[in-house]
Amino acid sequence: MPHVEKGMAVGLFGGSFNPPHEGHALVAETALRRLGLDQLWWMVTPGNPLKSHRELAPLAERIRWSEAIAPDPRIKVTAFEKRLGQNYTAKTLERVRALNRGIRFVWVMGADNLATFHHWQNWRKIATTFPIAVVDRPGSTLAYLSSRMAKTFDHARVDEEHARSLPGRPAPAWTFIHGPRSAASSTALRRRAAMEKVIPQK
Ligand SMILES: Nc1ncnc2c1ncn2[C@@H]1O[C@H](COP(=O)(O)OP(=O)(O)OP(=O)(O)O)[C@@H](O)[C@H]1O
């Protein structure tokens, strides 16, 4: 895990990054700025437990691509979940907390994940242990109206005006951050790359 100093505010941004793109970079920069973070850990997962791994590029490549797209020194690209030998976020966060007392962590994710968050292993435990920042994504702006997580923890929603206070808040506490958006997606990039293989571009 990256080195941290006591009292720091650290965002945890997990993803497949298969491949990483400008949308991810925008989420990272938005989280750093709006949450007032000292660091953002860009956590490349060995594999999302809910997604097929058929098209998943090797971890080493996803790390290398991520480092190239995230030059801000506050962004720490890491894949420590692989070393922990598991890919469930609740378990990862338990380890992160145990090994980093005195750090103010926030889980950061795109709004599309808000809609499916209640399918994650021990999702209530995550939401009652870590503050959560949800960053807007085209197509998922209204996810907070219908998602089970948002409904369950409606009482714990923090106005985005107070987003900077999120790292210090006891969970449950979550906010939805609006701002510049990017429609980029890894699926679209993989499709384009596959097309270019079939029809080589000049
Ligand atoms: N364009 C985007 N805007 C906001 N959040 C995003 C965007 N793209 C990805 N994210 C968020 O970044 C994290 C990592 O996403 P992921 O690596 O799965 O990218 P993806 O483009 O959604 O991939 P795929 O298309 O393969 O599902 C997730 O929390 C996701 O919600």
Ligand SMILES: O=C(O)c1ccc[n+]([C@@H]2O[C@H](COP(=O)([O-])O)[C@@H](O)[C@H]2O)c1
């Ligand atoms: O723990 C789970 O059950 C779980 C289910 C789905 C996704 N996640 C995590 O959510 C993060 C975003 O995943 P992804 O594939 O949308 O980039 C990544 O860190 C995944 O490991 C975790």
